Amino acid sequence: MKIFLVILTFFVCLLTAIPLEKRQNSCNGLIITSPGPNQNDISFTNGQCYQVSWNKGLSQVQTIDTVDLYLSTGTFIQRQYRGSVPVEKLSTPYFILNLGPESKTGSFYFKINGSAPGTTCTFTSQTFKGNYNKNSQSSKCLNT
Numbered sequence: 001m002k003i004f005l006v007i008l009t010f011f012v013c014l015l016t017a018i019p020l021e022k023r024q025n026s027c028n029g030l031i032i033t034s035p036g037p038n039q040n041d042i043s044f045t046n047g048q049c050y051q052v053s054w055n056k057g058l059s060q061v062q063t064i065d066t067v068d069l070y071l072s073t074g075t076f077i078q079r080q081y082r083g084s085v086p087v088e089k090l091s092t093p094y095f096i097l098n099l100g101p102e103s104k105t106g107s108f109y110f111k112i113n114g115s116a117p118g119t120t121c122t123f124t125s126q127t128f129k130g131n132y133n134k135n136s137q138s139s140k141c142l143n144t
Helices: 002-025
Strands: 031-034 043-045 053-055 063-071 076-086 106-116 119-124 128-131
Antiparallel strands (some): 031 053
């Protein structure tokens, strides 16, 4: 009887540990491709249509849910996109890049949140230069 309880306890511990490990690893593998590596000199203008793209890799991420803009110092600027994009689409729909209420030229990055089984995943893009031009018009983004 003791052996049965030990074996049962072992299997219960094993089964409860597996989902935790899967949750921790389910985000691993997704790579933000735009703005991404080797795009250090990339520059965008306030009001320009933009989209974030990715490669799912071996991750278990199912949807990309939000795209937030941050200054390179870590200061939150503004939510740029909110939706539920299936990760297989490889990019968000186009959105109008909004550098925020103070609209200053500077160095920025996106923080992207997605969903995987049992967890939320957060990814950070490469930094990019955001340009503010008071004469630039906001675009109307066409999503095809």
